Amino acid sequence: MTVLVARPVPTRRTAGQRYALVATAHTRLMMLMLLFAAAVLLVIMRLGMLAITSGAEATTRIATLASRGDIVDRNGAPLARTIDSWTISVHPKKLIGDPMDIAARLAALMPEGGDQAHYYDLLTRKVNFAYLQRRASPALVEQVNAIGEPAIVFARETQRLYPQSTLAAHALGFLxxxxxxxxxxxxxxxxxxxxxxxxxxxxxxxLDVRVQAALESELGRAMGTFSARGAGGIVLDVHTGEVIAMVSLPTFNPNRVGMAGSEELRNITTQSVFELGSTFKPITMATAMDTGVVTSMARRFDATHPLKVGGYT
Incomplete structure (x- = not known):
């Protein structure tokens, strides 16, 4: 037996019902947008916290370098100090001005860093950041800033200064x-x-800078007299063994260590090998006294004439 059921007739919504549905959908959409905005805000806040934390760490590192202690000689004369300086950098991708013109002006202000072609290459590289000058003076920063290029930026850093220039360069070293x-x-x-x-x-x-300067002067004069390629000397306190002066020539300027070659950087007094020569005589005499060959310091040996021993002079 077949039962026929009539299709239900759909109920037509009234205008009020349609308005309520639209209002509900609008409310849900607004809530979704608020949740999305809150999530974006949380991400931005987190990035900001990370940036602040990184900045604090960077500041700590800079402060550590800035607190590097000074070095003085035995009388308090300054040998090495830490001072404030600047770093000049550029963001090539953000460059606004003509790179060729800016390169020419940079080469005129900082010729030691390279010529116009060198700076043009830096300014046109497909990179986000490049150094132009490390440890720049405030005067140079002011001149570069006058170029007016927003992509060139400046940051404070520390610089190690050696006020005595080349004096005691090998003993002090560099950073x-x-x-x-x-x-x-x-x-x-x-x-x-x-x-x-x-x-x-x-x-x-x-070290005593006065003795150091005197020794460097005398060794430099001796190098000129004998056309020597190098010279080295050490002055010791015979009572304590302290090093009063240590000289190695040729020398270098630790303020511009990048301009020094391997020969200038090598410390002759500590990194070169020499025959003992006359410095071995005290050891020979001490051995003779210890073994009983020499029993009296009153005896004298004539060393003004060569001695022949076994066919050798």
Whole structure:
């Protein structure tokens, strides 16, 4: 038996019902947009916190470099100091002005960094960042800033200054670009000079700049007299063994260590090998006294004439 059921007739919504549905949909859409905006705001806040944290860490690192202790001689004369300076950089992708014109002006202001072609290459590279000058003076920063290029930026950093120039260069050594000692006492005392608990306390060496200058002058004169390629000398305190002066020639300027060659950077007194020569005579005499060959310091040996022993003179 087949039962026929009539299709239900759809109920037509009234205008009020349609308005209620539209209002509900609008409310839901607004809530969804608010949730999305809140999520975006949280992401932005998180990025901001990360940026602040990174900035604080960077500031801490800069402060550490800035607190590197000074080095002085035995009488307090300054040998190495840390001063404020600037870094000049550029964002090539954000360059607005004519790169050729800017390169020419940079080459005129900073010729030691390269010629116009060099700076043009830096300005036209497909990179976000490039250094133009590290440890620049305030005067140079002012001149470069006068170019008026927004893509050229400036940041403070620290600079190690050696006020005595080339004096005691090998004994002092120099720093790497990240502010750590690479040679000499700068390397030996690296941790001590960077110790924040020692900030403001200069480290005194046994060197005496007056003796150092005199020894460098005499060795330089001797090099000229004998047309020597190098010279080295050390002055010691016979009572304590302290090094009063240490000279190696040719020398270099630690303020411009990048311009020094391998021969200038090599410390002859500590990195070269020489025959003992007359310095071995005290050892020979001490051995003779210890073995009983020499029993009295009153005896004298004539060393003014050559001696022939076994066919050898």
């Amino acid at each position: 790497s670009t990240d502010g750590h000692g690479m040679s000499g006492m700068e390397r030996v005392l690296d941790q001590q000079l960077l110790d924040p608990t020692q900030a403001g306390k200069p480290v005194a060496l046994s």
